[in-house]
Amino acid sequence: MSSYCVATYRCHDDKADFHKKAQSIAVGLTVGSWTELPSAKQKQMEKHLGQVLSVEVTEPTGSAVDLANGTAERYADIRIAYPDINFSADIPALLVTVFGKLSMDGKVKLIDLQFSPSFLDGFGGPKFGIAGVRELLGVHDRPLLMSIFKSVVGHDLEELSHQFYGQAAGGVDLIKDDEILFENPLTPIEKRVEACMEAAGRAQAVTGQKLLYAVNVTGPASKLADQAKRAIDAGANALLFNVLAYGFDTLRELSADPDINVPIAAHPALSGALYPSPHYGISASVLLGKLMRLSGADLVLFPSPYGSVVMPKAENMAIRHALVTNNLQQDYVYRAPEQSGTDTYPILRGSFPVPSAGIHPGLVPWIIRDFGTEVVVNAGGGIHGHPLGTAAGGQAFRQAIDAVMNGVSLAEYAESHPELGAAIERWGAKE
Amino acid sequence: MSSYCVATYRCHDDKADFHKKAQSIAVGLTVGSWTELPSAKQKQMEKHLGQVLSVEVTEPTGSAVDLANGTAERYADIRIAYPDINFSADIPALLVTVFGKLSMDGKVKLIDLQFSPSFLDGFGGPKFGIAGVRELLGVHDRPLLMSIFKSVVGHDLEELSHQFYGQAAGGVDLIKDDEILFENPLTPIEKRVEACMEAAGRAQAVTGQKLLYAVNVTGPASKLADQAKRAIDAGANALLFNVLAYGFDTLRELSADPDINVPIAAHPALSGALYPSPHYGISASVLLGKLMRLSGADLVLFPSPYGSVVMPKAENMAIRHALVTNNLQQDYVYRAPEQSGTDTYPILRGSFPVPSAGIHPGLVPWIIRDFGTEVVVNAGGGIHGHPLGTAAGGQAFRQAIDAVMNGVSLAEYAESHPELGAAIERWGAKE
Numbered sequence: 001m002s003s004y005c006v007a008t009y010r011c012h013d014d015k016a017d018f019h020k021k022a023q024s025i026a027v028g029l030t031v032g033s034w035t036e037l038p039s040a041k042q043k044q045m046e047k048h049l050g051q052v053l054s055v056e057v058t059e060p061t062g063s064a065v066d067l068a069n070g071t072a073e074r075y076a077d078i079r080i081a082y083p084d085i086n087f088s089a090d091i092p093a094l095l096v097t098v099f100g101k102l103s104m105d106g107k108v109k110l111i112d113l114q115f116s117p118s119f120l121d122g123f124g125g126p127k128f129g130i131a132g133v134r135e136l137l138g139v140h141d142r143p144l145l146m147s148i149f150k151s152v153v154g155h156d157l158e159e160l161s162h163q164f165y166g167q168a169a170g171g172v173d174l175i176k177d178d179e180i181l182f183e184n185p186l187t188p189i190e191k192r193v194e195a196c197m198e199a200a201g202r203a204q205a206v207t208g209q210k211l212l213y214a215v216n217v218t219g220p221a222s223k224l225a226d227q228a229k230r231a232i233d234a235g236a237n238a239l240l241f242n243v244l245a246y247g248f249d250t251l252r253e254l255s256a257d258p259d260i261n262v263p264i265a266a267h268p269a270l271s272g273a274l275y276p277s278p279h280y281g282i283s284a285s286v287l288l289g290k291l292m293r294l295s296g297a298d299l300v301l302f303p304s305p306y307g308s309v310v311m312p313k314a315e316n317m318a319i320r321h322a323l324v325t326n327n328l329q330q331d332y333v334y335r336a337p338e339q340s341g342t343d344t345y346p347i348l349r350g351s352f353p354v355p356s357a358g359i360h361p362g363l364v365p366w367i368i369r370d371f372g373t374e375v376v377v378n379a380g381g382g383i384h385g386h387p388l389g390t391a392a393g394g395q396a397f398r399q400a401i402d403a404v405m406n407g408v409s410l411a412e413y414a415e416s417h418p419e420l421g422a423a424i425e426r427w428g429a430k431e
Numbered sequence: 432m433s434s435y436c437v438a439t440y441r442c443h444d445d446k447a448d449f450h451k452k453a454q455s456i457a458v459g460l461t462v463g464s465w466t467e468l469p470s471a472k473q474k475q476m477e478k479h480l481g482q483v484l485s486v487e488v489t490e491p492t493g494s495a496v497d498l499a500n501g502t503a504e505r506y507a508d509i510r511i512a513y514p515d516i517n518f519s520a521d522i523p524a525l526l527v528t529v530f531g532k533l534s535m536d537g538k539v540k541l542i543d544l545q546f547s548p549s550f551l552d553g554f555g556g557p558k559f560g561i562a563g564v565r566e567l568l569g570v571h572d573r574p575l576l577m578s579i580f581k582s583v584v585g586h587d588l589e590e591l592s593h594q595f596y597g598q599a600a601g602g603v604d605l606i607k608d609d610e611i612l613f614e615n616p617l618t619p620i621e622k623r624v625e626a627c628m629e630a631a632g633r634a635q636a637v638t639g640q641k642l643l644y645a646v647n648v649t650g651p652a653s654k655l656a657d658q659a660k661r662a663i664d665a666g667a668n669a670l671l672f673n674v675l676a677y678g679f680d681t682l683r684e685l686s687a688d689p690d691i692n693v694p695i696a697a698h699p700a701l702s703g704a705l706y707p708s709p710h711y712g713i714s715a716s717v718l719l720g721k722l723m724r725l726s727g728a729d730l731v732l733f734p735s736p737y738g739s740v741v742m743p744k745a746e747n748m749a750i751r752h753a754l755v756t757n758n759l760q761q762d763y764v765y766r767a768p769e770q771s772g773t774d775t776y777p778i779l780r781g782s783f784p785v786p787s788a789g790i791h792p793g794l795v796p797w798i799i800r801d802f803g804t805e806v807v808v809n810a811g812g813g814i815h816g817h818p819l820g821t822a823a824g825g826q827a828f829r830q831a832i833d834a835v836m837n838g839v840s841l842a843e844y845a846e847s848h849p850e851l852g853a854a855i856e857r858w859g860a861k862e
Contacts, residue, residue: 030584031582031584031585032581032584033581044585045585047585048584048585086584086585086613086615087611087613088613088614088650090649090651091676092650092652092673092676092677093650095676096611096673096676096700096701099700099701099704100611100673100676100700100701101610101611101700102703103700103701103702103703103704104699104702104703104707104734105703107707108703110704150463150464151463151464153461153462153463153479153517154462154475154476154478154479154517179527179531180460180517180518180527180528180532182517182518182519182524183519184516184517184519218519218521218523218524219519219521219523220521220680220684221523221652221678221680221684222653222681222684225653242523242527242531245522245523245678245680246523246652246680246681247677247678249651249652249676250652250677250678250681253651253652253653267531268535269531269532269534270526270527270530270534271534271535272533272535272536272539272711273541273705273711273712273713274704274705274712276538276711277710277711277712279707279708280703280704280705280707280708280712281704281705281708281711281712282704303535308536311535
């Protein structure tokens with residue numbers, strides 16, 4: 001019984017025969033040649049041959065709508081099924097097979113991946129996932145709130161601890177390191193964890209709530225796991241990781257390591273080199289959605305459609321879907337027609353979507369409208385820049401979340417909640 | 432004394448104030464905020480602050496030439512110096528610092544990197560390099576010749592060994608695995624190495640020349656080094672590695688490992704997701720040039736400007752320059768104005784450029800004209816597709832190289848060399 005993973009490509013070309021191109025991809029990236037093989041050899045090689053599933057050509061109409069939508073160019077969406085037997089069950093092998101050479105061959109973007117049940121079998125997915133992170137925090141009935149340090153480079157432990165306390169005192173659920181904080185003499189990782197977790201303890205005595213601190217794991221690739229374990233030994237209860245700088249398999253290994261028993265937040269640093277072009281690269285929903293979840297990210301940050309670093313909302317929704325859907329069969333899993341539909345396959349835990357950048361309390365209704373409640377509201381400037389201080393910044397977000405969860409408008413809730421009121425006065429509210 | 436690495440960005444924007452944007456990058460990716468800091472704090476933080484070195488704005492002229500060259504859009508090249516003190520001396524930290532968040536912030540492409548002497552100090556570069564690979568092969572007076580298996584997926588050891596012998600018998604210097612050959616039951620890496628090196632020995636008895644076989648190292652990230660060592664124990668005398676699937680630091684670690692004492696050929700698989708867009712990503716000269724050499728690739732494959740998978744020639748030349756230049760100071764190294772110019776810094780060995788795809792013997796004069804003799808001529812179809820067979824395919828290439836090295840035209844040389852003659856008849860010659 002054959003088993004396939006499926007790649008979907010968007011190819012732009014003014015005049016290509018896309019059906020021919022699809023055939024040449026299916027053959028070229030698998031058995032190499034086909035029509036010239038003797039039929040006995042074809043029979044032997046058939047299980048290795050890529051299959052063209054569909055070719056959907058979109059011709060430009062030249063209409064104003066096309067021009068406005070950037071769909072004025074001729075393109076085709078091509079789906080190809082690749083036999084699992086051709087590659088080992090790891091992300092580098094899959095990506096190199098379906099997009100290694102092809103990525104260099106004209107205007108072609110990898111816009112979707114579907115995994116076979118047997119390929120998926122090799123992946124544990126997030127160790128905690130959405131439910132596990134909620135369990136650690138004891139919060140089940142509302143979106144979570146994450147905050148980001150204001151500035152970290154050049155600051156010492158005392159300053160970091162001070163910033164940390166201010167954020168924690170406002171009632172945030174998670175605090176993440178800045179992704180550009182590396183090993184440095186002022187705030188080495190173990191000392192940093194100790195100082196911040198001490199501040200977390202002091203804040204908990206006031207707020208009565210738990211908090212996860214995602215410390216940035218950095219440095220030589222083969223030492224990442226050791227560094228993570230040292231941080232955990234020092235008290236770290238979450239990790240931050242710049243996945244694209246190291247590759248998805250390194251995230252998978254960190255996530256699968258039984259001694260790394262804390263949630264991992266995946267940072268999207270460098271991903272903008274890959275997803276924004278309409279002609280080249282890998283779509284955001286594959287890169288920051290499916291592959292992050294598959295590799296075991298418990299939380300995934302990505303640019304929100306609301307703020308300064310903007311990703312189109314449709315792409316945000318596609319990432320969200322890839323991270324949280326339980327309808328894995330339709331979107332994640334491809335079954336070849338001859339496969340029975342009754343065998344089981346693993347359902348990966350969901351990853352928390354964390355739309356980031358430019359978030360202030362007035363956007364909370366939009367975030368919850370777009371993402372539902374399985375979302376982490378993440379803010380930096382929107383917390384530190386609060387007119388009444390950092391702690392008030394966190395409180396304003398928590399109040400905004402409470403208002404939405406209770407079906408009360410922010411404007412009304414702000415009347416009895418001065419921190420939210422001050423935030424709305426500063427940044428406005430979109431309801 | 433401050434020490435800086437420098438990133439150059441090309442930013443496209445119809446109306447941005449590029450000088451303001453440059454300042455906001457320099458501050459935003461380092462200390463976070465600046466003008467609002469008290470002056471005592473500024474003094475303390477100054478050594479962490481990014482510096483704008485230059486902003487060159489190109490306004491569109493609307494001319495036909497601009498339109499034809501794709502330079503009809505407004506853009507600026509912005510150079511920013513980042514203090515080394517802000518990041519650890521590794522490629523992930525440098526890339527995340529200079530392009531982590533920024534990659535997601537509009538139309539911005541990373542088009543160059545210059546390293547400080549102290550950053551470079553942490554890198555050994557290629558263990559063999561151009562001279563070392565020549566030494567292993569005992570070939571000093573001509574371009575090298577590499578060949579690629581015709582098809583590998585679904586073939587067994589006997590078939591691979593047969594293909595290998597055909598290539599080796601033609602007098603090629605290096606044979607590389609296909610990058611899509613992963614661990615598989617038909618040709619597991621140790622058995623494959625044994626079978627191919629046995630074929631290499633038989634061929635050497637005929638040709639009298641040495642040969643390197645670059646076997647593909649694949650699988651889980653943390654097991655790559657072990658796999659490489661097992662392959663070497665089984666007789667492998669070179670490695671192939673899909674660098675982009677694992678990240679540059681993993682290549683650096685393989686290269687720096689004292690037990691991995693064979694040359695490493697870097698494959699460009701997936702790089703097309705990053706370099707071709709004019710608006711996004713990382714330029715080919717950084718990705719397949721400077722970072723590959725810095726990470727220790729002894730040979731670097733990239734799409735040639737001649738064949739089917741086309742990269743513009745100017746980009747090929749920029750990659751070549753990054754791989755082979757000894758004029759490191761100008762292109763690789765940035766010295767801050769206050770730094771003395773007399774201290775020493777490491778000169779990395781050069782990496783062999785391997786322009787690939789669509790190469791046939793008739794292109795050899797062009798390759799040598801463009802690349803000089805420090806180049807590896809690399810062919811697949813141009814060897815296997817030779818009318819007189821695979822061995823004749825290799826011979827035709829060796830003859831083409833000999834012709835050019837002796838200043839004889841291919842047409843003239845072909846008169847007394849039937850293999851070259853048949854190749855030219857099949858594919859033509861560009862002289």
